[in-house]
Amino acid sequence: MSMDSNFILIVGPPNSGKLRISKLIQGIKDDKISETREHNSTDSHSGLIHKTKITTKYYTSNVDIFIDEIPSKRTPIFSEDDKINALKKWCNEFFSPEMESLVESLDGIIFTINIKDDSLEYADELLNVVHRVKTLSNEDNLLAVVATTPKGSNGWDKRYFDEIEDIFIEHGFEFIDFDKQGKNEYKESQGKDRIVELIECHEWRYMELIKKTNSEETENEVKEEKSLDELLVKLNEAKEHAKHLSPAEKDKYANEVIKDIEAYI
Structure with a gap:
C-alpha cells in the first residue's frame, strides 16, 4: 500500500x-x-x-x-x-x-x-x-x-x-x-x-x-547514556571552576565551555 x-x-x-x-x-x-x-x-x-x-x-x-x-x-x-x-x-x-x-x-x-x-x-x-x-x-x-x-x-x-x-x-x-x-x-x-x-x-x-534493529537501538542507547554521563561531569567541573573567577573571566570561560560542549555533542 x-x-x-x-x-x-x-x-x-x-x-x-x-x-x-x-x-x-x-x-x-x-x-x-x-x-x-x-x-x-x-x-x-x-x-x-x-x-x-x-x-x-x-x-x-x-x-x-x-x-x-x-x-x-x-x-x-x-x-x-x-x-x-x-x-x-x-x-x-x-x-x-x-x-x-x-x-x-x-x-x-x-x-x-x-x-x-x-x-x-x-x-x-x-x-x-x-x-x-x-x-x-x-x-x-x-x-x-x-x-x-x-x-x-x-x-x-x-x-x-x-x-x-x-x-x-x-x-x-x-x-x-x-x-x-x-x-x-x-x-x-x-x-x-x-x-x-x-x-x-x-x-x-x-x-x-524507519525501524532500527534491536542491536542498533541497544547500541545507540548505551552511547547516549554514556555521553550524557560524561557531559554532566564536564558541566559540574565547569561550575566548580567558575566559582573562583571574576565576572569578566566567567564570561570568557563560559564561552569556552559552550564551544567545548558543542564540539563534544
Missing part, C-alpha cells in the same frame, strides 16, 4: 526563487527538474507540481510541491502597486470558502520575496498575509519567508535587506536569506541548509518511520 502524499505550497512573485527552492527540496541540480508541464521564462509558474520523496535516517515521506505565482499571469508592465494588489487578491482567494479543503490539506507554505526588486511596501503587505496564514491555518504547519535575489545578482545589491528581514523577524516569523551560507553567531544553519533543515525536521502528516 502506497503512502499518501503531503502538500507544501511555494508562493511568490516572478523571479523570487520559487523553482530554486523546489529544486533544493527535491535534492536535484539546477539543470535537472521534473515538472508536470513544460514552461519557459515568460510563462507563469502557477500550477506547477513537483513530486518528491523526503528521506532521512528517521523517516521517509512523499511530498508534492505546489508552485503558485503572484500574479498568476505574467504581463510586460507590472507596477509595484499591481504586485501588492495581486498579493491581496491572492490572500482573499486563498481563504475563500471554495479553498477551505485545500488549505486544510496543506502541511506548509513558503513565501518568497525578491529582495533586490520588491519594495518595503510589498514586504509590509506580505507580513499581513503571513500573519493571516499563521492565524487561520494549522498551527503545526511549516511556515517561512525566503528572500532571494534574481539569478546572476550579487548579494551587495539587495536594496532593503535589513529592513525587510526586521519586518518578519520582529514578528517571530522564520525568515531565510537563500544566499547565506554556513552558521550564524548562534550556531544556527542559514540559507539553503536552513531550508533543508526545516523540511527534514518537519513532522509531516504522512510519514513512514
Whole structure:
C-alpha cells in the first residue's frame, strides 16, 4: 500500500526563487527538474507540481510541491502597486470558502520575496498575509519567508535587506536569506541548509518511520547514556571552576565551555 502524499505550497512573485527552492527540496541540480508541464521564462509558474520523496535516517515521506505565482499571469508592465494588489487578491482567494479543503490539506507554505526588486511596501503587505496564514491555518504547519535575489545578482545589491528581514523577524516569523551560507553567531544553519533543515525536521502528516534493529537501538542507547554521563561531569567541573573567577573571566570561560560542549555533542 502506497503512502499518501503531503502538500507544501511555494508562493511568490516572478523571479523570487520559487523553482530554486523546489529544486533544493527535491535534492536535484539546477539543470535537472521534473515538472508536470513544460514552461519557459515568460510563462507563469502557477500550477506547477513537483513530486518528491523526503528521506532521512528517521523517516521517509512523499511530498508534492505546489508552485503558485503572484500574479498568476505574467504581463510586460507590472507596477509595484499591481504586485501588492495581486498579493491581496491572492490572500482573499486563498481563504475563500471554495479553498477551505485545500488549505486544510496543506502541511506548509513558503513565501518568497525578491529582495533586490520588491519594495518595503510589498514586504509590509506580505507580513499581513503571513500573519493571516499563521492565524487561520494549522498551527503545526511549516511556515517561512525566503528572500532571494534574481539569478546572476550579487548579494551587495539587495536594496532593503535589513529592513525587510526586521519586518518578519520582529514578528517571530522564520525568515531565510537563500544566499547565506554556513552558521550564524548562534550556531544556527542559514540559507539553503536552513531550508533543508526545516523540511527534514518537519513532522509531516504522512510519514513512514524507519525501524532500527534491536542491536542498533541497544547500541545507540548505551552511547547516549554514556555521553550524557560524561557531559554532566564536564558541566559540574565547569561550575566548580567558575566559582573562583571574576565576572569578566566567567564570561570568557563560559564561552569556552559552550564551544567545548558543542564540539563534544
